[in-house]
Amino acid sequence: MRKRATANEVAKAAGVSKWTVIRAFSPGASITTASREKVLAAAKALNYSPNLLARSLATNLTHQVAVFVDDFGNPHKLPFLDELTATLQSEGMVAVLININMNFDHIRALVNAEQRQVDAVVLFGTSFGGDTLRDQTVAESFPPTFVLARDSQIDSVPGISCDIKNAMSEICNHLFHQNYKHPAFMSGPLSISTALGRRDGFVQFWQSKGVPVAEFRADKYSASVGAAAMREFLQNRSKPIDLIMCENDILACGAIDVITHEFCLRVPEDIAVVGFDNIDLAAAPAYNLTTYQQPREAMVRVMVDMILKRRPKESINLPGTLVVRGSA
Amino acid sequence: MRKRATANEVAKAAGVSKWTVIRAFSPGASITTASREKVLAAAKALNYSPNLLARSLATNLTHQVAVFVDDFGNPHKLPFLDELTATLQSEGMVAVLININMNFDHIRALVNAEQRQVDAVVLFGTSFGGDTLRDQTVAESFPPTFVLARDSQIDSVPGISCDIKNAMSEICNHLFHQNYKHPAFMSGPLSISTALGRRDGFVQFWQSKGVPVAEFRADKYSASVGAAAMREFLQNRSKPIDLIMCENDILACGAIDVITHEFCLRVPEDIAVVGFDNIDLAAAPAYNLTTYQQPREAMVRVMVDMILKRRPKESINLPGTLVVRGSA
DNA sequence: TTGTATGCGTTATCAA
DNA sequence: TTGATAACGCATACAA
Secondary structure, eight states: OOOOOOHHHHHHTTOHHHHHHHOOOOOOOOHHHHHHHHHHHHHHHTTTOOOOHHHHHTTTTEEEEEEOOOTOOOTTTHHHHHHHHHHHHTOOOOOOOOOOOTTTTTHHHHHHHHHHTSSEEEEESOOOOOOHHHHHHSSSSSOOEEESSSOSSSSTTTEEEEHHHHHHHHHHHHHHTTTOSEEEEEEEEHHHHHHHHHHHHHHHHHHHTOOOOOOEEEESSHHHHHHHHHHHHHOOOOOOOOOEEEHHHHHHHHHHIIIIIIIIIOOTTTTTEOOOOOOGGGGGGTTTTTTEEHHHHHHHHHHHHTTSSEEEEEEEEEEEEEETTTTT | OOOOOOOHHHHHHHHHHHHHHHTTSSSSSSHHHHHHHHHHHEEEEEEEEOOHHHHHHHTTTTOOEEEEETTTTTTTTTHHHHHHHHHHTTTTTTTEEOSTTSOOHHHHHHHHHHHOOEEEEEEEEEEOOOHHHHHHHTTTTTTOEEEEEEEEEEEESOOEEEHHHHHHHHHHHHHHHTTSEEEEEEEEEEEHHHHHHHHHHHHHHHHHTTTOOOOEEEESHHHHHHHHHHHHHHHHHOOOOOEEEEESSSHHHHHHHIIIIIOOOTTTTTTEEEEOOOOOOGTTTTTTOOOEEEOOOHHHHHHOOOOOSSSOOOOOOEOOOOETTTTT
16 A cells, blocks of 8 residues: 655646645645646646645544444344435544444443544434543543434433424324223333333323233343243233333334244234334334334434534424334 | 534643644654643543644545445445445544445546545445546546446456355255255346346346246336336236246335235245345344345455555455345 | 745653 | 654645
8 A cells, every 4th residue: 555645746747846735735725727637637646645644634624423322233233324425424434333232342332433533423213321421522532422213311422313292192192083992002221211201101192091011121122022021921910911011122022922922822913002203114024013213303403403503502302203013 | 503613712721832742642752751641631622633624635645435326225335334334443544434326426426536535435336427437437537446236347446246156056056956946036226236146146046947037127126116117027927937036125015015015926836036235124033035145244355455455456356145045 | 836844643762 | 651743635824
């Protein structure tokens, strides 16, 4: 890998000073078309393009955003990453993807992002311990930080999420009118689940109707763990159940697998099932899952606007869409 | 966002020169424990940590790897991204995720990665036009480039992939012993499909047994497009079919949906189905798909070793594992 | 419009 | 072991 050409070399080749070269590459700089063309020709011959690293050091802007992800098991992350990277790139930025599964030291990851001088940090659905995050991000020198697709636990870190109150009320009203009488809720991992607020919205709705809600938990967002939780719940259950809302689609799919294949019950006739996220799988005939679509595009748009300071940096809830299919 | 503390400021606070500060942060540098501790204390007080950007400019090493992805629709990308980011990070590197769906200019994306001085470029299952890629990467100054999970079309760019010949032979031998007589193959998008080599391996096997293979194509890797292709094929089909191999699992799932729910046929009794990739979904009872698992961990490991120059930079095929389930 | 000096925060190299 | 000088490639401010 030979060295890249520098502005200086182009300058020599074009017979100008290096600052003229810089100007030729700075939109709106004052330079005659003559010298610009001279420079551009020399640049092309030397295959020159500005070194963004050096530029970043000088401008204190990297146009890089660190995106922290801790759970690559949930397929709903993929379309979000698509949207996020596409939107960032359309604004001249780029995503640095940082894996913070349990094998990695979260604090170090945070510090490393800061050291790399990223322009912003996005916590995408992740479950940092509140204190860890606060201690790091509170420092004045830490890049602007955002929580995406989850409520933020920290005042100074805005959360961009789906309006969960409205979502749960839409979902529950739909269910209530279907006349389900014995609802249950399957939560995910405790720390994440709490910040999602889905369980609370569900339970509160039915309590307001005087209906108790059975509850159980899956410790990971995966179909197999959801299936295991469902299995255990149904095995040990004495009272009847006619409706199960799962914290997300991937759990719901696992639940449906167990209900239909292991207990030979029908969905929704014997037990109705609802999910959340509207992953591709939810539309498959095998699941045909009633679920809720988060406003991905709007969420990402709003967050990127905050990153670009085109909009005040504050928590916001965006409305999503109920997707009614056959499962409930 | 206040300015970060610099080595100079720490130096003043500690009463030493900035080079001593640098040394305190360089493992193995010659410095007395006394001054190191003095520096570390001052650094902690000022919340100092080295600026990696400046370091990169000086060392010509960013410890960043650009990862190009063009299809966020296929869930098999997610565990790969998990593995890739985790492995890179365990080596002190980080992935810059670059979305090159059709809305983006591929050449610009390549140039941009070069401008950012990434240490390497990974094309993850993407379909660059051969010429585009060659023209860019052939330049001496372009970072070392690799194609992951796909054959490379360019000699100078090594491809790290699953040993497709062996894979197809394992799969086909399994099928042959199940006594299927009328096989068909569902390809994906032409440009990608060709580089995958799965279709060729399948067709060649059956031809060698004197059995003709029916063929059709889905123009996108998604369950719904796979379902549509399956539907059309079955509708217009006169001759019998008892086995369908799909280029990957997501297509296979779409195919199964149509076969069982729309045509009310049984899998595998009426039509057997095989996929490729072993996505999570393949294990769901609703699909119970026989498929093939790429050696993700080994592939990523080998590629990262090449990036780190611990291993010669050359194309390699790694053996995967046949996963036999109920669908074939 | 163009050229000059200076700074961004490190690392590499040499001298003390 | 420590301090000093130069360099990385570009941007900013100012002078010509």
